[in-house]
Amino acid sequence: MGDVLQIANSAPFWIIAFIVVGIVMFQAIIFLRIAKKSAPDVGMTQNEVKTAIRTGFISSIGPSFAIAIVLVSLIALLGSPLTLMRIGIIGSAATESGAATIGADAFGTELGGDDFSAQALAAVVWTMCLGGMGWLLFTALFTKRLGKTQKKIEKTNPKAMTVISSAAMLGAFGYLASEQMISSVNHTIAGAIALAAMVIIMIIADKQKIAWLKEWALGISMALGMTIGYLTTMM
Amino acid sequence: MSANPEKVVTENVTTEAAMDSAMDTFHNRAHFWGRTTLWVLMVMCLLPPLYLSFVLDAHPGWGVIGGGLLGYAAFVGIMWVLEPITYYPTLGVAGTYLAFLTGNIANMCLPCSSAAQKAIGAESGSRKAEIAGVFGIAIASLVNICIIVLIILGGTYILSILPPSVEGAFNFILPAIFGAVLGQFAYKTPTYGVLAMAIGMGVFLSPIFGLIKIVVCVALTITLIMLIEKQKDKKSNS
Numbered sequence: 201m202g203d204v205l206q207i208a209n210s211a212p213f214w215i216i217a218f219i220v221v222g223i224v225m226f227q228a229i230i231f232l233r234i235a236k237k238s239a240p241d242v243g244m245t246q247n248e249v250k251t252a253i254r255t256g257f258i259s260s261i262g263p264s265f266a267i268a269i270v271l272v273s274l275i276a277l278l279g280s281p282l283t284l285m286r287i288g289i290i291g292s293a294a295t296e297s298g299a300a301t302i303g304a305d306a307f308g309t310e311l312g313g314d315d316f317s318a319q320a321l322a323a324v325v326w327t328m329c330l331g332g333m334g335w336l337l338f339t340a341l342f343t344k345r346l347g348k349t350q351k352k353i354e355k356t357n358p359k360a361m362t363v364i365s366s367a368a369m370l371g372a373f374g375y376l377a378s379e380q381m382i383s384s385v386n387h388t389i390a391g392a393i394a395l396a397a398m399v400i401i402m403i404i405a406d407k408q409k410i411a412w413l414k415e416w417a418l419g420i421s422m423a424l425g426m427t428i429g430y431l432t433t434m435m
Numbered sequence: 436m437s438a439n440p441e442k443v444v445t446e447n448v449t450t451e452a453a454m455d456s457a458m459d460t461f462h463n464r465a466h467f468w469g470r471t472t473l474w475v476l477m478v479m480c481l482l483p484p485l486y487l488s489f490v491l492d493a494h495p496g497w498g499v500i501g502g503g504l505l506g507y508a509a510f511v512g513i514m515w516v517l518e519p520i521t522y523y524p525t526l527g528v529a530g531t532y533l534a535f536l537t538g539n540i541a542n543m544c545l546p547c548s549s550a551a552q553k554a555i556g557a558e559s560g561s562r563k564a565e566i567a568g569v570f571g572i573a574i575a576s577l578v579n580i581c582i583i584v585l586i587i588l589g590g591t592y593i594l595s596i597l598p599p600s601v602e603g604a605f606n607f608i609l610p611a612i613f614g615a616v617l618g619q620f621a622y623k624t625p626t627y628g629v630l631a632m633a634i635g636m637g638v639f640l641s642p643i644f645g646l647i648k649i650v651v652c653v654a655l656t657i658t659l660i661m662l663i664e665k666q667k668d669k670k671s672n673s
Contacts, residue, residue, distance in 0.1 A: 207493075224536065227536055230468045253551075254554075255547070255550045255554040287538075289536060303507075307503075318487070319494070327507055331504060340477070362560035363657075364661070365559045366660075371657060372521065402619065425610065426604045429607030430603050
């Protein structure tokens with residue numbers, strides 16, 4: 201296993217990993233720029249652009265750390281550069297560990313076992329990289345088609361997209377919240393507190409017209425939910 | 436999300452057309468850059484396995500690779516197609532390219548997108564909301580990759596200085612994120628919030644195949660809310 205990790209941590213993998221990181225950053229910056237260009241055309245002021253950016257920043261710190269905490273478990277299996285490249289793009293720690301197990305299985309060995317050879321690592325890497333490509337391939341090929349379908353719907357019923365968009369969000373998060381909150385009493389409390397905090401913050405922000413409070417709404421509710429959820433485990 | 440038929444009629448026709456063409460330009464740019472970055476990334480994804488197989492001579496055999504891929508496809512392959520379609524209505528064109536390249540859609544991209552939309556008071560599904568969401572997701576993607584690089588390079592050191600209570604609290608971040616986002620959408624239309632939660636619980640507890648539960652949930656919620664809105668429109672028109 202030690203030799204294999206030495207291979208996995210060698211320079212070529214670091215180079216590839218940093219190119220992947222570069223692509224992710226490049227794409228984000230390009231999209232920020234084209235969105236900035238189009239913002240005035242849809243009636244977004246300079247201030248609103250700043251608000252949207254600040255909100256994205258504040259709201260993403262918590263989730264990013266949560267993602268980083270789980271990725272540590274993958275470093276021991278795959279080495280740092282491959283972990284960086286797999287977690288930096290589509291695919292969560294859970295999917296990637298699943299993929300790694302499947303790849304090792306296909307080779308007839310076990311992850312981290314004594315007989316885990318370079319070939320076994322190759323089998324794991326092939327499985328993760330090809331498997332994760334499914335999403336990339338589908339979005340690259342079919343997002344245009346989805347956009348056309350949206351335009352068709354908007355033509356026949358201009359209001360439909362507004363309703364569909366928030367209904368889809370409600371449906372997805374109604375499910376995700378249920379799935380999480382059902383797993384333990386502490387999870388239920390964490391979810392319920394975050395939900396209540398969000399509603400209260402949004403109502404206060406609307407009534408008192410405190411615009412900046414909305415930027416912090418997700419960050420604050422999230423922090424409150426997870427802290428109180430954790431504190432209830434101590435009781 | 437409440438019905439507002441007057442607004443559509445009174446909106447200025449010329450600005451409407453200008454907005455449409457501006458959005459077309461934006462979408463064309465998004466398609467171009469989104470596809471380009473995705474294709475380049477796909478090529479990069481092939482390099483590590485190819486390097487292992489043919490430079491380091493550790494080829495495991497195509498049969499093994501096929502077996503691995505087949506196992507993966509059986510594991511989550513259905514999500515390759517269903518996830519982009521399910522999340523498209525909320526992500527939009529540019530949001531889809533961003534979110535499916537950077538990953539963490541439900542636990543980061545969507546929450547950040549909707550937080551940015553709500554912070555400027557944009558109605559979801561509107562053009563303004565689409566652009567605001569792009570800012571939210573693009574910044575989230577940048578923050579995320581920076582923190583990941585930091586943790587990888589700083590290694591376990593950064594995490595070891597975190598007190599265990601912080602790590603314990605992070606166990607509860609998922610219910611907190613999902614609850615908060617649900618609250619964000621539910622506070623103006625609490626009935627729909629309760630409806631979504633009820634559908635979510637029902638579907639979760641039903642014997643439907645695990646991976647497609649969320650898809651069933653989204654489809655059901657859209658259908659029901661569309662029906663209710665239609666009823667409302669009929670009432671307000673009569």
